[in-house]
Amino acid sequence: MKPIQVGLLGFGTVGAGVAKVLVRNAEEIGRRAGRAIEVKRVGVRNIDKARTAAPSGTELSFGDDMRAVVDDPEVDIVCELIGGTELAKELVLRAIANRKHVVTANKALLAIHGNEIFAAAQKAGVMVNFEAAVAGGIPIIKALREGLTANRIEWIAGIINGTSNFILSDMRDTGASFADALAQAQKLGYAEADPTFDIEGHDAAHKLTILAAIAFGIPMQFEKAYLEGISTLSRDDIRYAEELGYRIKLLGITKRKPNGIELRVHPTLVPAKRIIANVEGVMNAVVVQGDAVGQTLYSGRGAGAEPTASAVVADLVDVTRLLTADPEHRVPHLAFQPDRLVDLPILPISEVETSYYLRLKAHDQTGVMADVTRILADLSISIDAMMQKEPAEGEKIVDIIILTHVAKEHRVDSAIARIESLPTIAGRLTKLRLENLDK
Numbered sequence: 001m002k003p004i005q006v007g008l009l010g011f012g013t014v015g016a017g018v019a020k021v022l023v024r025n026a027e028e029i030g031r032r033a034g035r036a037i038e039v040k041r042v043g044v045r046n047i048d049k050a051r052t053a054a055p056s057g058t059e060l061s062f063g064d065d066m067r068a069v070v071d072d073p074e075v076d077i078v079c080e081l082i083g084g085t086e087l088a089k090e091l092v093l094r095a096i097a098n099r100k101h102v103v104t105a106n107k108a109l110l111a112i113h114g115n116e117i118f119a120a121a122q123k124a125g126v127m128v129n130f131e132a133a134v135a136g137g138i139p140i141i142k143a144l145r146e147g148l149t150a151n152r153i154e155w156i157a158g159i160i161n162g163t164s165n166f167i168l169s170d171m172r173d174t175g176a177s178f179a180d181a182l183a184q185a186q187k188l189g190y191a192e193a194d195p196t197f198d199i200e201g202h203d204a205a206h207k208l209t210i211l212a213a214i215a216f217g218i219p220m221q222f223e224k225a226y227l228e229g230i231s232t233l234s235r236d237d238i239r240y241a242e243e244l245g246y247r248i249k250l251l252g253i254t255k256r257k258p259n260g261i262e263l264r265v266h267p268t269l270v271p272a273k274r275i276i277a278n279v280e281g282v283m284n285a286v287v288v289q290g291d292a293v294g295q296t297l298y299s300g301r302g303a304g305a306e307p308t309a310s311a312v313v314a315d316l317v318d319v320t321r322l323l324t325a326d327p328e329h330r331v332p333h334l335a336f337q338p339d340r341l342v343d344l345p346i347l348p349i350s351e352v353e354t355s356y357y358l359r360l361k362a363h364d365q366t367g368v369m370a371d372v373t374r375i376l377a378d379l380s381i382s383i384d385a386m387m388q389k390e391p392a393e394g395e396k397i398v399d400i401i402i403l404t405h406v407a408k409e410h411r412v413d414s415a416i417a418r419i420e421s422l423p424t425i426a427g428r429l430t431k432l433r434l435e436n437l438d439k
């Protein structure tokens, strides 16, 4: 059978990784897909630079006209690996209009324009596959869209940004500075073109938006996601959390609640004994709670050339197999049939319910603890643990750390405002969220 022809857009970390894996494993891939998969042409910004990254012994056809790749009648599948949301959107919609199937690793594109892209693909009868867009090489889209279809998904929590996890691990294990750890993640090809997306939680929120859509059968609603990154985390909080038996991880969390869906990314305390608390470096991990299966955990490399290429190539194989299947029987893009999506509201962060880590700086005087615990009790916030650090030599200010049981965020915020107004409290409180991930 004639080989499937791929038009690659972009030849950076992931694009070059895809070319390499397709060449190295060509025989196995062909046996699995039922026919060979070849790169017909590659659209790049800088042809000379791209040539130096091509696998040795191959003669790839590079050009700098991206639209020509998408319009080439011989290209069966367009593989978008340029990133960004503007040109990528134009090219993907153009590919769909040309009735070409699309594979993309671009989570920002899907979280922001996914509803429009999937509607266009549905109308044109083509597939848009995106396994690499969430948790890199982990087949989490496949698991949710196919393996777990029997379940009512209750929640998903995951380490879904490799760069942030790498930075947190590197700072803890080697004492590296934030800036050095980030530079290393960039050097290894893990970070986004603009690393602010990684460290401020945007990238994780893009991925979480996609996961929530697939888990709950809702449209993409990135603009309603709550996001907080790791750039303001203090070493003191990381250390205190460890003393209390927790690790701080940047988690993406989405939960089904009676009144809507929680969709939030923030640094989170997780009990140190949980497997996810011990997922380090560029590794990602996603925990899914389903009503029938219970908890399942997926772990693997979330970024980097070949781990990401592993997911991109798997999508190319899936599309190749589907090209011979009846379009009516394809797996729906978002797991649910497109006319059966529901519009569950995304809850504001004030309505979120979780446990909290609070760190306050207090003057070392009697009565402080009593005042703080009274305020918490007045707002029905119960305390799980409390720790007071001894003041440093000559200092009169002490750190007090409180772990709460589950409470509504707006109650905790009210308590924080009242505590901060006490004359015995110095400065602002630090608030971090804590998830036990047990049920």
Ligand SMILES: NC(=O)C1=CN([C@@H]2O[C@H](COP(=O)(O)OP(=O)(O)OC[C@H]3O[C@@H](n4cnc5c(N)ncnc54)[C@H](O)[C@@H]3O)[C@@H](O)[C@H]2O)C=CC1
Binding pocket: 009, 010, 011, 012, 013, 014, 015, 043, 044, 045, 046, 066, 081, 082, 083, 084, 087, 105, 106, 107, 108, 132, 133, 136, 189, 190, 191, 192, 193, 302, 303, 304, 305, 308
């Ligand atoms: N690097 C990683 O580990 C992962 C990346 N991704 C996603 O994969 C996509 C690609 O990422 P990387 O390969 O890391 O990026 P990269 O920056 O290494 O490569 C991007 C490529 O696209 C080209 N490009 C970008 N804008 C262009 C334009 N306007 N015109 C022509 N060419 C253009 C660049 O020249 C380069 O060849 C992004 O959407 C990213 O979010 C997804 C999972 C993991």
Ligand SMILES: N[C@@H](CC=O)C(=O)O
Binding pocket: 133, 135, 136, 160, 161, 162, 163, 164, 190, 191, 192, 198, 203, 302, 303, 304
């Ligand atoms: N920048 C991303 C790349 C993969 O999606 C990350 O660090 O996870």
Ligand code: NA
Binding pocket: 131, 132, 133, 134, 135, 136, 137, 138, 139, 140, 141, 311
């Ligand atoms: Na994946």
